[in-house]
Amino acid sequence: MRADMLTSILQELNGTSADIEASGIISTDGLIMAAVLPQGLDEDRLGAMSAAMLSLGDRTAQELGRGTLEQVLIKGAKGYVLMAYAGSEAVLTILAKPNAKLGLIFLDVKRAAENIASLI
């Protein structure tokens, strides 16, 4: 039931923006909780990598005096990976196109993360 509701949040997120190609909710230990992914994308890898990046980002923000981590953004030639905490025990990860409007993406991700946090 809760997994369906989490999936529903992700479907809405993906539907809100044509620039979002995939999204997933992952535990802080790297295990997938829900995902809406295109064919061929390994959800286990997405989960483990996202949690690892956020964990490292957390540590980096602390060590370099940047305060509490809010997001991790990776920019590649083929697009973006954006990770944000959704509560204290989950991570929301999205994959976006290279020409994505980041301002809107950040807003959509923030809202989705808040909804997810309230469910978990």
Add this chain to the structure above:
Amino acid sequence: MAQTDFETLTAYAKCFAGLTPEREKLLVEIGPTVSPALPRITEAFYGTLAAIPATAPFLEGRLDLLKQTHLRWLNGLFTGPFDVDYTKALYKVGYVHVKVNLPVEFMAGGMTLISDRLITEIDRIYSGEDPLRLGALGAVNAILGFSLLVMQQSFQNSSLHEELEKFLKITGMSRALFNNLTAVYSKSK
């Protein structure tokens, strides 16, 4: 890190080192004859280590305790039983070596020194008794090889564990996350 399967390690190390049941029996048989020479070997061993600049610092303040432990271990080579409990005790040695930051080559180097002394003593004790002398040398070579293999296995595992702990501490990554990350990538090989 996976728990060590001591049964498998014992069998593997024995196979690799040629420590057969016959050689185990021979070690115990020659024990009473060889054991009076062992304190001399321990003294010579630590005398050599004390003269090597790189090894001498590791002996400071603990030489008597090290000699007692060493002699106990040497006697164990000739008493057995060379079973899983024996392997577990040897395995602890590798772990301790990592904890006190001994360089990896100390174990192989140390075993070479011991082997050299034991060969000399066995050769002297069984001079003129060729089948027994050769048999004893083979058995000693096997038990020393077995010991080194087990200790190095432990040293390697303990070193990796220490490095991993450092990595997890620096990155803030939890052990659970690390295990899940490696599981995902192991499965997709």
